[in-house]
Each structure stands twice: as C-alpha cells, then as structure tokens.
Amino acid sequence: MRSLTAVAPxxxxxxxxLIAASPRAGYASYLISxxxxxxxxxxxxxxxxxxxxxxxxxxxxxxxxxxxxxxxLRVTLIGSGFEAQGQLEALAATRQIESATVYSPSLTSRAxxxxxxxxxxxxVKVSAASSAERAVRDADVVICAARSHDExxxxxxxxxxxxxxxxxxxxxxxxxxxxxxxxIRRADLIVADMPEEVAHDTGDMLVATREGVIFEDKLVxxxxxxxxxxxxxxxxxxxxxxxxxxxxxxxxxxAEMLLLRARTQLVGTxxxxxxxxxxxxxAPTPQEPVAASTA
Numbered sequence: 001m002r003s004l005t006a007v008a009p010x011x012x013x014x015x016x017x018l019i020a021a022s023p024r025a026g027y028a029s030y031l032i033s034x035x036x037x038x039x040x041x042x043x044x045x046x047x048x049x050x051x052x053x054x055x056x057x058x059x060x061x062x063x064x065x066x067x068x069x070x071x072x073l074r075v076t077l078i079g080s081g082f083e084a085q086g087q088l089e090a091l092a093a094t095r096q097i098e099s100a101t102v103y104s105p106s107l108t109s110r111a112x113x114x115x116x117x118x119x120x121x122x123x124v125k126v127s128a129a130s131s132a133e134r135a136v137r138d139a140d141v142v143i144c145a146a147r148s149h150d151e152x153x154x155x156x157x158x159x160x161x162x163x164x165x166x167x168x169x170x171x172x173x174x175x176x177x178x179x180x181x182x183x184i185r186r187a188d189l190i191v192a193d194m195p196e197e198v199a200h201d202t203g204d205m206l207v208a209t210r211e212g213v214i215f216e217d218k219l220v221x222x223x224x225x226x227x228x229x230x231x232x233x234x235x236x237x238x239x240x241x242x243x244x245x246x247x248x249x250x251x252x253x254x255a256e257m258l259l260l261r262a263r264t265q266l267v268g269t270x271x272x273x274x275x276x277x278x279x280x281x282x283a284p285t286p287q288e289p290v291a292a293s294t295a
Contacts (some may be wrong), residue, residue: 001019003016003018003019004019004247004251005248006251007037007252008249008253009253010256012036012037012038012256013035013037013043013252013255013256013259014037015033015034015035015251015252015256016032016033016248016252017030017031017032017051017252018030018031018032019048029049030047030048030049030051030052031046031047032044032051032252032255033045033046034046034255034256040277041276042271042274042275044259044262045271046258046259048251048255052246053083054086055246055253055254056087056169056244057087057090058090059193059246059250060090060091060143060167060169060242060244061090061091061093061094062094062222062226063167063191063193063244064091064094064095064141064242065094065095067165067191067240067242068095068140068165068240069140071096072096072098073091073095073097073098073141074098074099074138074139074140074141075091075097075099075100075140075141075142076100076101076102076103076139076142076143077102077103077113077135077143077145078104078132078135078142078144078154079103079104079146079154079170080102080103080110080112080113080146081104081109083145083170084102084113084143084145085113087145087167087169088100088143089120091141091143097121098124098125100124100125100126100127101126101128101129102114102126102127103128103129103130103131103132103134103135104128104146110128111128113128114126132154133156136155136159136160136164140163140164141164141167142155142160142165142166142167143167143169144166144167144179146170146178147176147177151177151203153177153179153204154178155168155178155179155180155183156179156183157179157185157186158182160239162237162238163237163238164240165239165240165242166179166183166239166242167244168183168243169244171204171243172201172245172246174201174202174203175203176202176203177204177207178204180204181204181208181211183204184213184241185208187215187239187240187241188218188238189218189238189240189241190215190218190242190243191219191220191243192219192220192221192222192242192243192244192245193222193244193245193246193247193250194221194246194247195219195220195221197245198219198243198244198245201245202245222242
C-alpha cells in the first residue's frame with residue numbers, strides 16, 4: 001500500500017492517491033480521494049488508474065515540447081500498452097508528429113498498436129519495428145513505456161545518437177529498471193519531474209550510481225526548464241533525458257479538474273453515504289481587544 005498526498009494550487013481541495021498492489025496476485029488498484037479544504041468533507045472518489053496514465057502522458061508531452069526540436073518529430077515508443085498509447089496521444093495533441101515507430105516483444109501487440117493509431121492519427125506514418133534497437137535508429141524522440149519481466153533495461157545507451165530526446169516513465173521504484181547506465185552517462189542533461197526521488201529512489205539511477213556514473217551535476221527539475229531558470233542545451237548534438245516518477249500534485253490537480261467538470265456536466269454517481277467531518281477543535285471566538293498597558 002502506497003499513498004501520495006497533495007493540496008491543489010487553487011486551495012479548494014486536498015487529496016491523496018492510494019495504490020494497493022500485489023505482485024503475487026498480479027493486480028493493482030488506484031484510488032484518488034478529494035476533500036473540500038473549507039469543510040473537510042469528502043468531495044469525490046475517483047478511479048486513479050486513468051488519471052495516472054493521463055498525468056504521466058501530459059507531463060511527458062510538456063517535457064518533450066521544451067526539449068525536442070521544434071520541427072515535426074520522428075517518435076519511437078518502446079512499449080505498446082496503456083501507458084505507451086497515452087504517451088503518443090498526448091504528444092500528438094501538442095506537437096506535430098512526422099512518424100511513430102513502435103516496438104513491443106509481442107508481435108500481436110505491435111500490430112494492434114499500429115492499427116489503432118493508423119486510424120486515430122491518419123496524418124502520421126505509424127509502423128512497427130522488429131527490435132528495440134531498430135526502432136530507435138532514426139528517432140528524434142524515444143519514449144520508454146515498458147519494462148522487461150526480469151527488470152533488465154529495454155533501452156541501451158549505445159543505440160543513441162546525438163540530438164535524441166529520451167523519455168523514461170517505467171522505472172519509478174528501486175527494484176525497477178528501464179534504461180541502462182550508458183543512457184544516463186551519455187545524457188548531456190537529465191530533466192526530472194521529481195529530481196530527488198529520481199536520483200535516490202529509481203533503479204536506473206541507483207544502478208548508475210553503483211557503476212560510478214556521476215549525474216548530479218546535470219540533473220535539473222522540469223519546472224526549472226519550463227520556467228527557463230538557468231540554461232540548458234538544445235542543439236543538434238545534445239542527448240537529453242527526461243525521467244518521470246510522477247507526483248501527488250499531478251494526480252490531485254487532474255482529479256480536481258475532473259470533479260469540476262463532472263459537476264458542470266452533471267455526470268458521476270452521488271455517494272449514498274457521506275463521510276461526515278468530525279469536530280475536533282472548538283471554533284475560535286472573537287476576542288475583546290486588549291488595552292495597551294502604559295508605563
């Protein structure tokens with residue numbers, strides 16, 4: 001059981017995402033709860049699975065928009081599942097995509113991915129590759145949205161060429177790996193949504209540290225890059241890496257947006273029983289002004 005908590009920037013709601021996961025059972029559930037900060041009443045319960053995919057893809061799209069070349073992009077996706085599909089949809093909503101190449105170990109999954117996006121993005125050349133290395137070969141942007149069953153890296157630094165932007169979203173815990181240490185070593189700049197967590201709690205970075213790869217001096221936050229705090233290189237020779245682990249703030253902001261839309265559109269299900277706030281402190285009473293003492 002894992003929990004992530006945050007207060008929305010609006011100040012109207014606070015919330016948490018609970019993740020209940022069992023490797024033994026092979027399942028996980030994601031639940032977001034929102035509370036009204038004025039009354040502490042439960043405002044909404046939202047299925048967090050879709051929200052997790054939306055916020056992860058949206059954050060990657062923001063990172064790619066500021067890091068990748070401004071022209072039409074040749075995109076490679078390693079992975080063909082829910083997360084990979086969300087990544088391509090979000091990027092297509094924000095940037096021009098020239099072509100999209102997918103690799104997945106499953107031939108059937110690759111074919112299904114190509115079929116879906118050939119219809120969804122008719123102006124984009126969508127194809128499948130027979131190996132991850134071949135898929136990466138001509139890409140401007142490489143999006144890793146898959147992990148191998150034995151947690152060995154799915155992207156190797158020796159495949160990269162100057163000018164590439166790499167996105168890694170599939171390694172968020174110490175035991176997980178998605179890119180090898182050579183990717184981290186070759187990256188001229190590493191951008192993270194949560195730099196401290198990326199550096200100290202993800203398997204990719206922990207292994208790189210054990211193997212002597214120094215990256216702290218080139219690790220910066222996505223917010224600082226978006227807000228142009230400092231400088232970063234985006235030229236024809238730089239290899240840029242965006243590594244995302246996600247944050248409670250991303251979940252709560254999107255959950256708040258969904259709640260407000262649901263109220264406006266009169267959709268959703270009203271809970272038959274509410275969670276009634278409990279009075280824990282006596283409300284403050286107005287105090288009589290205290291006269292200033294004189295000496």
